[in-house]
Amino acid sequence: MKRYLRQQYMPHIWCPGCGNGIVLGALLRAISRLGWDQDRIAVVSGIGCSSRATGYLDFDTLHTTHGRALAFATGLKLARPELKVIVVGGDGDLAAIGGNHLIHAARRNIDITTICVNNRIYGMTSGQASPLTPKGRLATTAPYGNVDRPFDLCQLVQAAGATYVARSTTYHVRQLCNLIAEALENRGFSFVEAVAQCPVYYGRRNRLGTAVDMLKYYRDHAVTVRAAQSMQPEQLADKIIIGRLHHVVEPDYESEYARVMEEARRRADR
Amino acid sequence: MSERGEIRLVQGNEACAEAALAAGVRFFAGYPITPSSEIAEIMAVRLPQLGGKFIQMEDEIASMAATIGASLAGVKAMTATSGPGFSLKQENIGYAALAEIPCVVVNVQRIGPSTGMPTSPSQGDVMQSRWGTHGDHPVVVFCPWSVREVYDLTVHSVNVAERLRMPVILLMDEVVAHMREKIEIPPQVETVDRPRPSGDRQDYLPYDDSSDVPPMAAFGDGYRFHVTGLYHGPSGFPTTDPEVADRLIRRLCGKVQRRRQQLALTSAHLVDDAEVLVVAYGAAARSALRAVREARSEGVRAGLLKISTIWPFPQEVLLSLAARVRRVVVVEMNLGQLVLEVERVLKGRAPVQHVGRVDGELVTPEEIRAALEGV
Ligand SMILES: Cc1ncc(C[n+]2csc(CCOP(=O)(O)OP(=O)(O)O)c2C)c(N)n1
Ligand code: SF4
Numbered sequence: 001m002k003r004y005l006r007q008q009y010m011p012h013i014w015c016p017g018c019g020n021g022i023v024l025g026a027l028l029r030a031i032s033r034l035g036w037d038q039d040r041i042a043v044v045s046g047i048g049c050s051s052r053a054t055g056y057l058d059f060d061t062l063h064t065t066h067g068r069a070l071a072f073a074t075g076l077k078l079a080r081p082e083l084k085v086i087v088v089g090g091d092g093d094l095a096a097i098g099g100n101h102l103i104h105a106a107r108r109n110i111d112i113t114t115i116c117v118n119n120r121i122y123g124m125t126s127g128q129a130s131p132l133t134p135k136g137r138l139a140t141t142a143p144y145g146n147v148d149r150p151f152d153l154c155q156l157v158q159a160a161g162a163t164y165v166a167r168s169t170t171y172h173v174r175q176l177c178n179l180i181a182e183a184l185e186n187r188g189f190s191f192v193e194a195v196a197q198c199p200v201y202y203g204r205r206n207r208l209g210t211a212v213d214m215l216k217y218y219r220d221h222a223v224t225v226r227a228a229q230s231m232q233p234e235q236l237a238d239k240i241i242i243g244r245l246h247h248v249v250e251p252d253y254e255s256e257y258a259r260v261m262e263e264a265r266r267r268a269d270r
Numbered sequence: 271m272s273e274r275g276e277i278r279l280v281q282g283n284e285a286c287a288e289a290a291l292a293a294g295v296r297f298f299a300g301y302p303i304t305p306s307s308e309i310a311e312i313m314a315v316r317l318p319q320l321g322g323k324f325i326q327m328e329d330e331i332a333s334m335a336a337t338i339g340a341s342l343a344g345v346k347a348m349t350a351t352s353g354p355g356f357s358l359k360q361e362n363i364g365y366a367a368l369a370e371i372p373c374v375v376v377n378v379q380r381i382g383p384s385t386g387m388p389t390s391p392s393q394g395d396v397m398q399s400r401w402g403t404h405g406d407h408p409v410v411v412f413c414p415w416s417v418r419e420v421y422d423l424t425v426h427s428v429n430v431a432e433r434l435r436m437p438v439i440l441l442m443d444e445v446v447a448h449m450r451e452k453i454e455i456p457p458q459v460e461t462v463d464r465p466r467p468s469g470d471r472q473d474y475l476p477y478d479d480s481s482d483v484p485p486m487a488a489f490g491d492g493y494r495f496h497v498t499g500l501y502h503g504p505s506g507f508p509t510t511d512p513e514v515a516d517r518l519i520r521r522l523c524g525k526v527q528r529r530r531q532q533l534a535l536t537s538a539h540l541v542d543d544a545e546v547l548v549v550a551y552g553a554a555a556r557s558a559l560r561a562v563r564e565a566r567s568e569g570v571r572a573g574l575l576k577i578s579t580i581w582p583f584p585q586e587v588l589l590s591l592a593a594r595v596r597r598v599v600v601v602e603m604n605l606g607q608l609v610l611e612v613e614r615v616l617k618g619r620a621p622v623q624h625v626g627r628v629d630g631e632l633v634t635p636e637e638i639r640a641a642l643e644g645v
Contacts, residue, residue, distance in 0.1 A: 006507075009507050039490070039491075039492040042489050042490070047499075054496065054498075055496055055498070055507060058494055059494055060489040060490065060493070060495065061494075061495075061496045061497070062339070062342065062489070062497050062498075063496070063500065063508075064365065065335070065365050065499055068331060068332070068335045068362065071327065071328075071331065071332035071333075071335035071339070072339035072342075073339060074299075074327070074332070074336045074339065075325075075335065075338065075339030075341075075342075075347070076339035076340065076342055076343050076489060078297070079296075079339070079341075079343035079344070079345040079347070080344070080345075080488070080490045082490065083343070083489060083490045100328050100329065100332075101332055104327070104328040104332070257318075257323065261319075261321065263318075264315070264318035264319045265318070265319055268319040
């Protein structure tokens with residue numbers, strides 16, 4: 001896995017116990033397993049702790065503006081379809097400021113794999129509420145408990161047209177890696193939500209203990225897709241449903257646009 | 271290249287789209303907004319015919335982002351918009367300036383602020399095109415006054431963007447964008463490609479500052495480099511070193527500063543014996559030229575400096591012309607934007623009068639004549 005890292009730029013900026021490194025490790029193992037050509041992979045990120053991953057990866061890497069990674073990645077992928085394009089971002093980056101790009105990338109079924117590192121908080125800016133902060137949880141901008149209801153991002157992107165959707169946590173590293181590998185192999189828009197700990201801002205403020213305590217929480221609160229099917233909504237309220245949530249085969253944007261190009265040429269020749 | 275081009279009656283926006291294609295643009299991302307939509311519509315038809323890609327994005331922020339992404343893949347890329355959309359693009363324009371990604375941004379100005387009075391003409395985005403994104407950054411802005419010039423300046427915008435590795439803004443106005451004129455479309459145009467690296471992949475520094483425009487690899491070519499909107503050193507990796515930061519921003523701004531005279535495009539009309547110099551650009555310059563001619567028939571020795579490069583402001587040309595006149599009249603469809611630059615450059619060497627208009631109507635030759643003749 002070391003061959004995928006720009007070791008000269010280590011140590012990384014993440015706090016001790018942060019979940020970002022675990023998610024990154026799972027991504028790199030998945031890439032390694034697929035044996036993809038290192039020169040044909042581009043990783044694109046927005047702004048946030050999780051988005052700093054791109055700096056450490058030895059691929060073509062693009063660290064963009066807050067929330068816009070998917071829009072940059074869309075241009076990149078269209079202009080260079082042979083590139084495998086991966087987007088990494090935080091829950092604030094992808095679901096708040098970048099929420100519109102997320103649903104539209106899903107709608108187009110563009111062949112990009114998006115990994116959302118969901119720590120339920122704005123880490124980089126020191127602990128403000130995100131659209132994935134659960135109701136009642138504390139954040140610097142939700143000092144009396146969060147009044148907003150959180151998104152279920154997986155349901156959102158599925159409804160928007162994503163063809164592969166999965167969720168796992170930093171406790172379930174092996175599963176996370178397998179799901180990311182499946183997502184990478186899906187030709188179309190793939191989305192993996194990786195529930196990850198931010199012990200420094202989310203954990204501390206909400207008295208969730210150390211990073212290890214937060215991982216144990218994921219262990220105790222995760223239920224598989226299959227188990228969830230026989231559970232009531234009330235039982236699922238504080239659970240994290242993990243596994244492959246959705247997978248269908250549908251033509252991706254690139255193949256659809258290839259048809260447009262053919263048609264355009266045919267008509268121009270006439 | 272003595273081959274004759276095709277004479278066609280084309281609209282400004284159409285000339286812009288065709289010129290971009292001729293200059294090698296093969297990617298366009300946009301979002302509909304009058305009075306720029308024709309550019310996107312023509313690109314939607316033409317690009318796939320030529321093996322290029324067109325995409326209608328979910329908004330102008332995304333259009334700007336996708337344009338930058340495509341350019342990083344090694345493809346000449348462009349986006350077009352108008353007022354409100356230009357405001358939305360600003361953050362990513364700054365990104366392209368800092369990360370040195372060539373691209374062309376067309377802004378067909380309409381009256382503002384906000385939704386304004388759709389879609390009446392205006393020239394209210396002059397300062398925004400210079401300072402719209404935050405921070406010190408280099409800017410090149412061209413402004414055409416005819417369909418012919420739309421064509422030529424679009425080609426030039428693409429070439430300058432590529433040569434200098436930066437975003438270039440083509441600032442049109444509604445009048446020029448929707449006007450139809452007969453122009454000769456050249457069979458081919460001179461094109462410029464961004465500098466490419468030639469050395470070993472391992473040694474590649476995407477922001478090598480041994481020259482002021484470092485060679486640019488494309489994603490997918492095996493160079494495996496990092497691009498960021500954070501301040502960065504030659505390797506592209508983020509830095510907080512004040513010295514490196516200072517060198518970076520000075521180099522970026524210097525790219526344009528050092529080439530100011532080369533970039534300055536202007537044309538002077540009837541200035542040889544002029545006592546009063548009109549300074550104008552875009553559609554307002556058309557009325558200005560007419561006013562100058564009419565004033566001359568009344569015995570007023572007027573001349574026109576028509577400006578095509580708004581930023582960097584062509585100060586040397588203005589200074590040399592203004593040295594010979596008694597006074598200067600700046601005509602623009604706003605309450606005074608480029609006039610500030612004229613005053614800055616002239617430093618009181620000649621009195622400067624402003625003729626402005628913000629009611630959504632094209633400034634008329636009569637208004638300008640009143641300023642020329644009514645001393
Ligand atoms: C346009 C813009 N608005 C706000 C910010 C400030 N900002 C930087 S990172 C961030 C949120 C990061 O949270 P998240 O995306 O969840 O990532 P994390 O740091 O938790 O990994 C914000 C609001 C910014 N950089 N740009
Ligand atoms: S602030 Fe939170 S998310 Fe950011 S590096 Fe630290 S632990 Fe990780």
